[in-house]
């Protein structure tokens with residue numbers, strides 16, 4: 001039967017080292033993945049924050065600069081001038097951003113419970129985000145992960161509030177809205193909003209797949225490197241142990257056996273002054289004492305003959 005106490009020293013030590021190194025690899029891989037995940041989330045947050053701030057600025061620019069310039073024409077033109085709408089400009093700017101390589105999978109939503117453009121209608125997930133903002137007016141941001149068929153994203157959401165009376169012209173009473181807006185979007189939705197009411201959430205999503213793949217690769221390489229170093233150190237320790245302890249011990253054992261059968265009379269020659277050297281010196285002394293005792297016994301038995 002395999003028994004730990006029956007294993008030789010090298011096997012015992014190797015088993016112990018293997019256990020220690022497995023624990024080290026496990027712990028370091030786990031802590032590395034935690035650190036990397038935190039790191040990646042920080043990068044996502046930074047990216048998404050810059051974009052969401054930019055989109056808010058585009059909205060503001062449209063609301064404060066473009067809309068006042070064009071508001072007169074809104075009343076007279078036969079068609080609705082979308083360029084006057086903050087949501088339109090933000091969504092268009094983001095559409096252009098998505099056409100740049102590397103941004104194709106970024107998303108921008110102005111998810112709204114009662115939207116003017118039905119494409120902006122909040123889905124179940126977005127509704128929960130909006131409701132959370134409504135319940136807690138001090139909550140200024142929510143973030144997290146969301147899974148889509150196309151892949152996972154990291155999102156940042158901010159509340160969209162009716163922050164100016166200007167908004168109510170087009171989102172308050174349908175009677176006040178430009179006729180051509182009614183013609184384009186109808187009067188059934190996107191109206192009845194109140195000043196300072198949170199009507200929706202601005203949500204920027206960044207794809208996570210690539211970053212996590214890079215992360216996993218880093219983790220994999222780290223585990224491989226640590227494992228290689230562990231195996232190398234086990235080999236070096238084995239070699240050292242063999243040379244300094246196992247080999248001399250075996251030699252001493254072989255020598256002691258020879259002495260006990262009377263084949264060898266000279267001392268064991270030890271080269272080192274470490275513990276093995278001490279053992280060799282002690283055994284040499286033991287041999288001398290033994291020889292003296294045997295000699296004494298011999299001479300006694302001879303004199304009694």
Ligand code: HEC
Nearest residue numbers: 063084085087110112115116117120160161162166167170
């Ligand atoms: C000139 C009229 C007009 C003004 C002023 C205006 N909006 Fe809109 N808003 C619209 C129209 C039209 C849409 C739909 C645009 C589209 O097709 O994407 C819209 C879309 C939105 C959306 C996206 C959800 C939806 O309803 O489709 C939000 C949120 C929004 N507006 C909020 C505001 C806020 C806040 C203000 C004030 C800062 C404001 N709007 C000012 C006309 C206006």
